[in-house]
Amino acid sequence: MFKLNALEKMTTEQKYAYALMMLEGQISSEKDIIANLANASAIVKVVMDRLNWAGFYLMRDGELVLGPFQGLPACNRIKLSAGVCGAAARERKTQLVPNVHEFPGHIACDVASNAELVVPIIKDGVVYGVLDLDSPEIGRFGELEAKYMEKFVAKLVAGMDWQ
Numbered sequence: 001m002f003k004l005n006a007l008e009k010m011t012t013e014q015k016y017a018y019a020l021m022m023l024e025g026q027i028s029s030e031k032d033i034i035a036n037l038a039n040a041s042a043i044v045k046v047v048m049d050r051l052n053w054a055g056f057y058l059m060r061d062g063e064l065v066l067g068p069f070q071g072l073p074a075c076n077r078i079k080l081s082a083g084v085c086g087a088a089a090r091e092r093k094t095q096l097v098p099n100v101h102e103f104p105g106h107i108a109c110d111v112a113s114n115a116e117l118v119v120p121i122i123k124d125g126v127v128y129g130v131l132d133l134d135s136p137e138i139g140r141f142g143e144l145e146a147k148y149m150e151k152f153v154a155k156l157v158a159g160m161d162w163q
Contacts, residue, residue, distance in 0.1 A: 007047065016148035019047040023152060027159040036160055038068035044133065044152070045070035048145070052112055053134035057085050059127055064089060067129060075109040083107035088118035088130045096146050098139045110134060117141040119153045121162075128162045 007015055026039045037056045044054040055069020057078060064078040064085055080090045082105050088095045095118045100106045103116075113134035121128045131153050135141065 013144065013148075015047045016144070019043050019148070020151055020155060022047075023155050024159070027156065031161060033160055033162070034068060036156065040131075040152070040156060041068050041070045044131075044149075048133070050135050050137050050140050051133060052136050053110060053132070056121075056129055056131055057089075058129040059089065064130065069132075071134070072110050075107060078107060081105075084116045084118050085130050085132050088120045089127050092120055092122060092127060094119045094146050094150060096141055096143075098141070112136045114138045115140040117145055117149060119146075119149045121153055121157060123157045123162050126162075128157075131156075 007018070010018065022043050023040055026043070027036050030036055041055045045051055048054070053069065053071030053074065055071065055074070056067035057064035058067040063080060066074055066076050078085045080086045084095045084097050084100065084103055084106060095116070097103050097116045100114060100116050113136060115135045115138055117133040119131045121130060131149060133141065133145075133149065
């Protein structure tokens with residue numbers, strides 16, 4: 001069971017490590033992608049402060065389509081040629097953007113978002129989607145968040161059948 005009161009006493013890094021542990025517990029007993037991604041987005045939203053959106057876009061017919069998320073309604077589809085999510089999927093690498101207003105081609109699904117962290121979901125050379133995190137705070141995400149969210153995605157990749 002998720003213990004919210006335990007989070008209050010943890011350091012930031014301990015919270016992120018706790019998120020990894022919670023994710024392992026969720027995906028160890030469930031194989032459905034939608035169920036696991038819904039819980040994964042909830043875990044991130046609860047553990048990581050100063051977020052206004054946490055969720056997934058899934059690759060469908062050559063573009064990213066909105067998947068499970070926590071936050072305000074979002075863009076339904078993102079072309080690989082556009083935005084931070086498109087760049088992460090296209091370049092197959094994590095995008096850490098301190099100020100989205102300086103990112104060429106940024107898509108403003110939520111005008112309150114000022115920083116973004118996007119981690120591609122890749123298994124056996126195939127891009128299956130991205131984990132997308134938005135914050136209203138410029139400079140919100142750093143190397144610590146990138147490192148732990150890459151570990152988070154690695155657990156999702158290893159623990160689920162993406163076919």
